[in-house]
Amino acid sequence: xxxxxxxxxxxxxxxxxxxxxxxxxxxxxxxxxxxxxxxxxxxxxxxxxxxxxxxxxxxxxxxxxxxxxxxxxxxxxxxxxxxxxxxxxxxxxxxxxxxxxxxxxxxxxxxxxx
Amino acid sequence: xxxxxxxxxxxxxxxxxxxxxxxxxxxxxxxxxxxxxxxxxxxxxxxxxxxxxxxxxxxxxxxxxxxxxxxxxxxxxxxxxxxxxxxxxxxxxxxxxxxxxxxxxxxxxxxxxxxxxxxxxxxxxxxxxxxxxxxxxxxxxxxxxxxxxxxxxxxxxxxxxxxxxxxxxxxxxxxxxxxxxxxxxxxxxxxxxxxxxxxxxxxxxxxxxxxxxxxxxxxxxxxxxxxxxxxxxxxxxxxxxxxxxxxxxxxxxxxxxxxxxxxxxxxxxxxxxxxxxxxxxxxxxxxxxxxxxxxxxxxxxxxxxxxxxxxxxxxxxxxxxxxxxxxxxxxxxxxxxxxxxxxxxxxxxxxxxxxxxxxxxxxxxxxxxxxxxxxxxxxxxxxxxxxxxxxxxxxxxxxxxxxxxxxxxxxxxxxxxxxxxxxxxxxxxxxxxxxxxxxxxxxxxxxxxxxxxxxxxxxxxxxxxxxxxxxxxxxxxxxxxxxxxxxxxxxxxxxxxxxxxxxxxxxxxxxxxxxxxxxxxxxxxxxxxxxxxxxxxxxxxxxxxxxxxxxxxxxxxxxxxxxxxxxxxxxxxxxxxxxxxxxxxxxxxxxxxxxxxxxxxxxxxxxxxxxxxxxxxxxxxxxxxxxxxxxxxxxxxxxxxxxxxxxxxxxxxxxxxxxxxxxxxxxxxxxxxxxxxxxxxxxxxxxxxxxxxxxxxxxxxxxxxxxxxxxxxxxxxxxxxxxxxxxxxxxxxxxxxxxxxxxxxxxxxxxxxxxxxxxxxxxxxxxxxxxxxxxx
Numbered sequence: 001x002x003x004x005x006x007x008x009x010x011x012x013x014x015x016x017x018x019x020x021x022x023x024x025x026x027x028x029x030x031x032x033x034x035x036x037x038x039x040x041x042x043x044x045x046x047x048x049x050x051x052x053x054x055x056x057x058x059x060x061x062x063x064x065x066x067x068x069x070x071x072x073x074x075x076x077x078x079x080x081x082x083x084x085x086x087x088x089x090x091x092x093x094x095x096x097x098x099x100x101x102x103x104x105x106x107x108x109x110x111x112x113x114x
Numbered sequence: 115x116x117x118x119x120x121x122x123x124x125x126x127x128x129x130x131x132x133x134x135x136x137x138x139x140x141x142x143x144x145x146x147x148x149x150x151x152x153x154x155x156x157x158x159x160x161x162x163x164x165x166x167x168x169x170x171x172x173x174x175x176x177x178x179x180x181x182x183x184x185x186x187x188x189x190x191x192x193x194x195x196x197x198x199x200x201x202x203x204x205x206x207x208x209x210x211x212x213x214x215x216x217x218x219x220x221x222x223x224x225x226x227x228x229x230x231x232x233x234x235x236x237x238x239x240x241x242x243x244x245x246x247x248x249x250x251x252x253x254x255x256x257x258x259x260x261x262x263x264x265x266x267x268x269x270x271x272x273x274x275x276x277x278x279x280x281x282x283x284x285x286x287x288x289x290x291x292x293x294x295x296x297x298x299x300x301x302x303x304x305x306x307x308x309x310x311x312x313x314x315x316x317x318x319x320x321x322x323x324x325x326x327x328x329x330x331x332x333x334x335x336x337x338x339x340x341x342x343x344x345x346x347x348x349x350x351x352x353x354x355x356x357x358x359x360x361x362x363x364x365x366x367x368x369x370x371x372x373x374x375x376x377x378x379x380x381x382x383x384x385x386x387x388x389x390x391x392x393x394x395x396x397x398x399x400x401x402x403x404x405x406x407x408x409x410x411x412x413x414x415x416x417x418x419x420x421x422x423x424x425x426x427x428x429x430x431x432x433x434x435x436x437x438x439x440x441x442x443x444x445x446x447x448x449x450x451x452x453x454x455x456x457x458x459x460x461x462x463x464x465x466x467x468x469x470x471x472x473x474x475x476x477x478x479x480x481x482x483x484x485x486x487x488x489x490x491x492x493x494x495x496x497x498x499x500x501x502x503x504x505x506x507x508x509x510x511x512x513x514x515x516x517x518x519x520x521x522x523x524x525x526x527x528x529x530x531x532x533x534x535x536x537x538x539x540x541x542x543x544x545x546x547x548x549x550x551x552x553x554x555x556x557x558x559x560x561x562x563x564x565x566x567x568x569x570x571x572x573x574x575x576x577x578x579x580x581x582x583x584x585x586x587x588x589x590x591x592x593x594x595x596x597x598x599x600x601x602x603x604x605x606x607x608x609x610x611x612x613x614x615x616x617x618x619x620x621x622x623x624x625x626x627x628x629x630x631x632x633x634x635x636x637x638x639x640x641x642x643x644x645x646x647x648x649x650x651x652x653x654x655x656x657x658x659x660x661x662x663x664x665x666x667x668x669x670x671x672x673x674x675x676x677x678x679x680x681x682x683x684x685x686x687x688x689x690x691x692x693x694x695x696x697x698x699x700x701x702x703x704x705x706x707x708x709x710x711x712x713x714x715x716x717x718x719x720x721x722x723x724x725x726x727x728x729x730x731x732x733x734x735x736x737x738x739x740x741x742x743x744x745x746x747x748x749x750x751x752x753x754x755x756x757x758x759x760x761x762x763x764x765x766x767x768x769x770x771x772x773x774x775x776x777x778x779x780x781x782x783x784x785x786x787x788x789x790x791x792x793x794x795x796x797x798x799x800x801x802x803x804x805x806x807x808x809x810x811x812x813x814x815x816x817x818x819x820x821x822x823x824x825x826x827x828x829x830x831x832x833x834x835x836x837x838x839x840x841x842x843x844x845x846x847x848x849x850x851x852x853x854x855x856x857x858x859x860x861x862x863x864x865x866x867x868x869x870x871x872x873x874x875x876x877x878x879x880x881x882x883x884x885x886x887x888x889x890x
Contacts, residue, residue: 019589031496045209049623054540055496072176072186073209079174080210088174089189091210093166093231101440 020049020063023071027058028084034102041081045069060085160218161194162225164206172229175208252626255578255594255618256345257682257699259283261338263363267841267887268782268791268829272376272384272406274335274360275327279827280793282737282751282778283340284358287771290873291855292457292475292515292649294423295324301342301355301701301733302755302772306643307636307676309345309353312360314503315485316349320553321509321524322481324645329429329451329481331404333374333386333887336361343680343701344614344632347574347600349503349530350549351612354634354676355703355731365390365400365435369889376885380422380878381410384885393434400433412878413460415853417860419870421877423457423475441492449483458516458649459862473862475649476514483507485528498535504528511557511642515649516862520641522557522564543578549602557669559641559654564669568637572602592620602635606664607673610635624686635675638709640722647720651858651868652713657723657762672724676705692741699736705729705759712761714804717867727760737778745785751778771874773800773822789831796824802872808857809866815854820874823850842884849879 029038035053038060042051047068053060062074078085082094082102095103164172164187171191178184179201187193187206195204197218207213211229251258259281266277275296278284285299298305310317310326318326338360345357363369368390376384384406393399408425415421429451437443459472485505493499505528513520532547549572557564576598583591600612614632621627640656641648648654656671664670680701687694708725715721737751753776757769768774775798782791800820808814829843852875858868 019587022584022586032491052540072174073207076174076176076207076209080208085174091166092170093168094210 021066022061022063023074025060025062025071025075025078025085027053027060027078028090029053029055029058029102031055031101033099034083037081037098037102038078038083041077042074045074045077048074159194159196160204160225161192162227163191164193164227164229165191166211166229166231172206172208172211175206175211175229177204177206179204252620252624252684252686255596255616255628257342257628257630257680257684258345259340259342259697261340263336266332266335266338267831268789272332273328274330274332274338277332277335277338280780280791281340282735282749282753283342285776288852288873288876289422290646290870291419291421291877292423292870293324293477293646294425294455294457295646296328297324297646298327298358299772300340300358301703302731302757303355303703304643306638307354307634307674307703309350309357309634310360311349311357313362313487314349314359315487315505315530316352316528316551317360318481318483320526320555320639321511321522321557321642322479323639324642325453325479329427329453329479330360330362331384331386331402331406331429333372334362334388334402334404334431336363342682342699343630344616344634344678345630346596347576347598347612347614348532348545348547350572351600351602351610351634352636354636354674355678355701362431362433363388363390363400363402365398365433366437368400371890373888374885376883378881378883380408380412380881382406382408382883396436396438398435398437400431400435402429402431402433404429411460414851414877414879415855417854417856418461418463419459419473419856419859420457423455423477425453425455427451427453442488442490444486444488446486447484449481449485451479451481451483453477453479463860465860467861467864469863471863473516473649473868474514475516476512478510478512480510481507482509495535497540498533500534501532503530503532513648518560518648520557520559520648522555522642524556525554527552541580543580545576546574548573555639555669557641559648562654562668564641566606566667566669568667568670569605570602570637572600574598574600590620590623592618594618598632604637604673606667606670607635607637610673610675626682626684628680628682628684630680630682631678633675633677635673635707637670638674640669640671640709643709644711644720644722647711647713647871649870650720651862651865652718652720655719655721657721671709671722672707674705674709675707676703678703689740692744694738694740697735697737699734701731701733703731708759710759710761712763713871714761715763717807721762723762725760726762728766729759731755731757745783747780747782747784749778749780749782753777768801770801770803771820771872773798775799775822787833789833790829792826792828794824794826796822797874798822800874802874812858812865812867813854813860814857816857816872823875824848825850825876837890838886838888840884840886842882845881845883846876846878847880851876851879 027038029035035055038053039051042048042062047065049063051060051062064074075085075088079088080091080094082090082098084090164175166172172187173189173191175187176184177187177193177195179198180203181201183198185193185195202218203215205213205215206227208229211231214227214229261281268280275286278286278298287297289296300308318329338358341357343356345353368388370390372388374386387403390400406427412421432448433445435445455477458474462470462472464470487503489499489501491499507526509524511522528551530547530549532545534545536543552569555566576596578596579594581593596616598614602610604610612633612635617629619627683698685696705725708729709722710725712721734754739749742748755772755774757772758766759769760766777796780791780793799822802816802818802820805814805818826847827845828847829841831839831841833839852873855873855877856870858865862868
C-alpha cells in the first residue's frame, strides 16, 4: 500500500512538467529513407521530444520544448538534412548528398517505408 | 562595395565583445549616431546578402538582435534588419552552420556574408544520453526489457546463456556435472516455455534446444530483447511465458575486425573473430568464427566424476546482406556448428562390483543451418511492405549416457511471410502473416523409438492502435493496444487458436501501465527438454497420452498449451539529476496441457505424461535501477515465484528445483577507462525430489529442501585505448559449491540408484578469468 502511495505521488509529480509544444512542418520527403533521415536528424536535437514524418502528407509532426529550441531552428535542421521545410528550401549541398531515390521528386525510383 | 567577414561566435566572441566595449566607451552617443548615419544611407535598417561557402543563398537563416527580435533571410539570400532600440549586436544563425555575430558600430552595409558549415554533419549528431546497458521500455506496448551489448560485456563470459547472469528477468541454472547443461528460467518456468528467436526467427529449436544458448557466442550478439508474458505472435505462439529475441551484429554496421580471447582458471579458453566488409555498392559480407574448449580434471568432491564435461565447440557464421537504394533488400546466412562434450567417471574404484567400466557421458551435436530474409517495399503506398523469412536446417545428435545411446536427427524447413500496412493513418497499423514449418525427427533412446514428423501451417493477424493526447496545452497521455490472433494447424495436435491482447496506458511521458493476456502452445521434445534427467538409473516411461497414440509418431504425446496474464508498471524518474527506473511485474501462467516430468512415483522410472488437473506459475518481480552517484549504477531486484503442478499420484505440489524467493543486487562503476561490476545473487530454499524411497545403502548428503545461498560475481574492465580493452574477474567469489551432487556415484551401473539431476548450486568453486577485446 505504501508503495502505491509513493507511486501515486510520483505520477502527480511527473504530470506537473510543462507540456511540450507541437507543430507540423511540410517537407518534400519521398521514401522511407527520407523519413529515417529527417526523423534521425530531428530526434538527435536537444529539445525535440518526438518527431514523426507521415509519408503520405509529407508532413513532420514535432513535439518540442520551446524553451530549448524554436520552430525556425527545427525547419533549418530539416533543410540542413537536405529537404524543404515549409518556406526554407533544402541546403543544396545536403540535398546533393542524399541517395538518388530521395532526390527524385517524381518518386518512381523508391518507395521504402521504415 | 565592401566585403566583410564578421566574427564567428564561440572563442572569438569574447575578445570581440571586449574590443567593442572599449570602442563604445570612447565614443559619445551623439557621435555614434552621426557615424552610423554617414556610413549607411538607410540608417533605420541593416541589409545584406548571406550565402554558404559555395554561393548558395542561406534562405531561412535567422537574423536577430540579442533580445530575440529579427527577421529571416529570403529566397535570394537577402535580408533587411530594422534597427532596434538599445541593440548593438545581431547574429545570423542556421542550424548546422557556424553562427556569426556582428556589431553594428563597425559595419559597412550592405553586407556580403559567407557562412561556414560546422564540422559535424547533422545526421551524425550523437545523442549524449548515458546508456546503462539495461532498460525496460516505457514506449513499447509489449513489456520488453532490452540488454545491449554494453550490458553483455559486464557479464564475465561468454555464451548467450551466460549473458543472463546479470539479468533480473531471466535466471540461469547451474549445469549438472554429467551433461553440463545450463538451463534458463523465466517467470519461474523452464526456458522451454519461452520462445527463443534469433533475429525474429525460431532459434536452434528441437534437438538443438538444450544447447541453443551455448552455441551462440556472446561477442556475436548486438542486443537481446526479453519480452515478458504474452508477446508478439509474429514468429509463432511458442512464447508461453515470454520471448527472448537475440540480434546478432550485422555486417552493415559491425566492426571491420573484432578479436576476443578469453581464458579461465577451470581450463577454459575461447576465441572469437568477427570480420565485416562492404563487398559492393549495396552488398555487405560478415564472417563470425568461434572456437572454445574446456578441459580439466576437476573433481572437487572426489566422487571420481568430473565436475563438468570437457567441451570443444566450433561455430561459424557467414552473412551476406543487401541493402539497396531500390525497392528490395535481403540477407542470407549460413551457420555451421559442432559441439562435443565428454564427461563422467574418470577412474573406477574396484570395490567388488561386477561392472568395472567407467560411466561415460558423450554428447555430440552437429548442425548446419541456412536462412534468409527478403523484404520488398515497391508498393505504390510507402507504408506497405512485405517480407519473407525462409530457413532450412539439419541437426544430428549422437549421445551416450553410460550404456544408453541417444541418437537423433532433425530436418527442418521454415517459411514465413509478413505483410505490413496501415489503416487510414499511422495510428492504425495492421500486419498479417503466414507460417509453415516441417520438422522430421528420427530419435531413439536405448532402442526406444521417439521419432515423429511434425508440420504446422498457420496464419496470424496483428492490429495495433495508438492514441496520444493532442489537445493544445494538455499534458501528455497515451494509450496503445495490440490485438492479435493466430491460428495454427499442427498435424498431430490439431487446430490451435492463440488470441492475445496487449494494452498500455501512459499517464505521463515517463510511465507505463501494461496489461497482457494470451494463449500459447508448443510441441514438446520429450527427451531433449529433459536432457539432464537422462543420465540416470531411471527408465523413461511415457504415460498414456490423451486420445490414441499415433504408432507412426511415438515421440509425440500431445501439445502443451497455456494462458498467460500479466500486469506491469514501469516508471522512469529523475532523482537528484540522475535517472531512476522502477519496474513492477505480476504474471500468471496456467497450463491446460503440459507434459509433466515425474520422478517421484518410484525410483526406477522417469515418467512423462500429460497433465490432468491444474498447473500454474505465479510470479512477482520488483526492480529498481538508479545511478546513485555519477557513473555508479545500482540495481536491486526481488522475485517471488510460486510454481505448482499436478502429479498423477502426488497431486498438486511445488515443482522441484525452483526457488520461491530470489534477489539480485548489482553495483557498477562505468568510468571511461575503468569499469567495475559486482553482482550478488541470492536464491531461496528450493524443493528437491522426494528422497524417501532411495535405499539406505546409497549415500545421500542432500537435505529434502536445498538451503538458501548467495553468490558473488565481479568483473573489471580496463580500456587501454579506443581499440583494445582487457578484462578480468571472478565468478563465485565466495567459493560456494555443492558437494556430492551425483547421488549413487559409487556404483553407477550396479547400484540401486544413480542420478545427477539434483543440482542447485555451482559445482566448481571460484573461477578466475582474463580476456581481451580488440576492435579495428
